[in-house]
Amino acid sequence: MTSKTIFSGFGGQGVLMMGYVLAVAAMRDGKEVTYLPTYGAEVRGGTANCTVSISDEEIFSPVASSPDYGVIMNMPSLVKYESTIKKGGAIILNSSLIDTDPARDDIDVVKIPANDIAKKLGSDRTINMIMLGAFVAKTQVTTLDSIMNGLTEIVKGKKASIMKLNRKGLDRGAEYVSKGAGK
Amino acid sequence: MIGEAAVRAGCRFYAGYPITPQNELAEYTASAMARLEDGTFIQAESEIAAINMLIGASMAGARVMTSSSGPGISLKQEGISFLAAMELPAVIVNTMRGGPGLGNIAPAQGDYFQATRGGGHGDYRTIVLAPASGQELAGLTRKAFEYADEYKTPVFILGDGMMGQMMEPVEFPEPIDPRSLPPKPWILDGAKGRPSRIIKSLLLDTSVEEDHNWKLTRKYERITREIARADTYMTTDARLVVTAYGTAARIAKGAIKRARELGLKVGLFRPVTLWPFPKRALVEMSRQVKDFLVFEMSTGQMLEDVKLSLEGRSNVHFYGRPGGIISTPDEIAKVINTLYHRQHLNED
CATH class of the missing domain: 3.40.50.920 (Rossmann fold)
Structure with a gap:
């Protein structure tokens, strides 16, 4: 079983971080993992995306021409990736910044108002964790605890208050999906 | 991955100049060298300066590395020819991108001829290693330093933009202390109390140059017999x-x-x-x-x-x-x- 996920948005939205945290979490789960970031010569404000492949077997190509899942953070990313998602796959999109509905009817679409939820939590910087929480709840490719452990491993030394905020973001995103909202 | 593997292989000198898609390597190596007491990282003023810094550090006996992508490797070719001529160990990483010219920053394999045919001027060869995974990258980086020392020759690690930016789980070999490596009896480390040594590539006497060419060729034949691998x-x-x-x-x-x-x-x-x-x-x-x-x-x-x-x-x-x-x-x-x-x- 191999799953491929593309994370895409503006530089600065924590897009690469999302993918990296997922990759480390899955690696600690004992899976085969590849993490492939792509970004232009510009960084902040430019486009950024990354592909994470998770498998029980050896991963051959780390590229996903038709990913199973897309975590879509802004409108240009939806335009770029909507048509590539595998039939039966899912898009988790940031509905705070995307007001268009995807046209595909052969994939699941989960809408998360990530910026709005983040505002309520008091920090825009939790947007990526909210989306990641929603992604995990939707796809079950790993657990929120694994994600949290992965995050702790990557940002070691961060203040407990920040880690708590990130955890809250993950939980809110996951709750939003499990409550059945976002349809 | 190469940065960590290089430091673990006892590399203590890195010089390079930024170019996409291999800046991850230089960035990591900068912090890794800074953590060491005896590590040196230099962001040189150009690719040409960087490769010439390697010549000096290699003459002084260090395990040395530089890295770049196609356009930068082209600039380094003169220095690589000098390394080969003077029989100096060095590891050079080429993270290939689309070319010729400036091309683009996407993964490609168009530098095969440049790497395997010598690339610079004169009758020489360079060992070229081609990893296909993160784990192999770690192992081959160690090998690259060993081959460079054993055969006193520049060694290429030839990857591409995908190898350069992708991350995968890797288990690294145990680090080695460069002081535990066998001494190199040919290095220039001060001639006090011993006859002076000369390392040069200018051989004006044609028969001396010819002898040197055949000596290098015999070495390349030995390398061919000993390390070819698939x-x-x-x-x-x-x-x-x-x-x-x-x-x-x-x-x-x-x-x-x-x-x-x-x-x-x-x-x-x-x-x-x-x-x-x-x-x-x-x-x-x-x-x-x-x-x-x-x-x-x-x-x-x-x-x-x-x-x-x-x-x-x-x-x-x-x-x-x-x-x-x-x-x-x-x-x-x-x-x-x-x-x-x-x-x-x-x-x-």
């Missing part, structure tokens, strides 16, 4: 063997798995050393395999080595995607399928 996958009963290296080999492996599911007898021959090219292993395989498909992310460079090795013993076919295009395993599986039937390999 990896194979599902070749035992194969009727068609895909020949690819690095990222292309990885993609090919995915394609071969798919082709096998359709019942096609296909395998993979993956050179790990591009120079010396693993000719013997390929010739051995041609006793059983009459069709080889060379797949490269270029317009066909390793293709020439495959043909030179096989000398007409088998059919050699080619499929290439240059310019930074990354084929999917499905695309290559289709190419395999078409070729397999066109060559009637499905018939008994």
Whole structure:
């Protein structure tokens, strides 16, 4: 079983971080993992995306021409990736910044108002964790605890208050999906 | 990954100049060297300066490394020729991108000729290692430093933009302390109390230069005998063997798995050393395999080595995607399928 996920948005939205945290979490789960970031010569404000492949077997190509899942953070990313998602796959999109509905009817679409939820939590910087929480709840490719452990491993030394905020973001995103909202 | 593996291999001197898609390596090495008491990281003023800094540090006995991508490697070629001429160990990482010229920053394999044919001026060769995974990168980086010291020659690690930016879980070999490495009896570390040593590449006397050329050639022949290496996958009963290296080999492996599911007898021959090219292993395989498909992310460079090795013993076919295009395993599986039937390999 191999799953491929593309994370895409503006530089600065924590897009690469999302993918990296997922990759480390899955690696600690004992899976085969590849993490492939792509970004232009510009960084902040430019486009950024990354592909994470998770498998029980050896991963051959780390590229996903038709990913199973897309975590879509802004409108240009939806335009770029909507048509590539595998039939039966899912898009988790940031509905705070995307007001268009995807046209595909052969994939699941989960809408998360990530910026709005983040505002309520008091920090825009939790947007990526909210989306990641929603992604995990939707796809079950790993657990929120694994994600949290992965995050702790990557940002070691961060203040407990920040880690708590990130955890809250993950939980809110996951709750939003499990409550059945976002349809 | 290379940065960590290099430090663990006892590399204590890095000089380089930024270029995408390999800045991850320089960035990591900068912090890794800073953590060491005896590590030096220099962001040089140019690629040319960086390679010449390696010449100096290598003469002084250190394990040294630089890294760049195609356009920067071209600038370093004069220095690499000097390293080869003066028989100085050094490790050079080329993270290939689309070219020629400035090209782009996407993964490609168009620098095969440059790496395996010497690249700079004069009669010389460089060892070229081609990793296909993070784990192999870690192992081959250690090997690169060992070969460089053993054969006193520059060694290339030839990757591409995909290898340069992708992350994978890796287990690193135990670190070695450079002070525990065997002493080098030829280095320039101060001649107090001993006769002075000279390391130079200017040999005006033609007969001296000729002797030096033959001496280097004998060394290259020894390297060819001793380190040529390839990896194979599902070749035992194969009727068609895909020949690819690095990222292309990885993609090919995915394609071969798919082709096998359709019942096609296909395998993979993956050179790990591009120079010396693993000719013997390929010739051995041609006793059983009459069709080889060379797949490269270029317009066909390793293709020439495959043909030179096989000398007409088998059919050699080619499929290439240059310019930074990354084929999917499905695309290559289709190419395999078409070729397999066109060559009637499905018939008994």
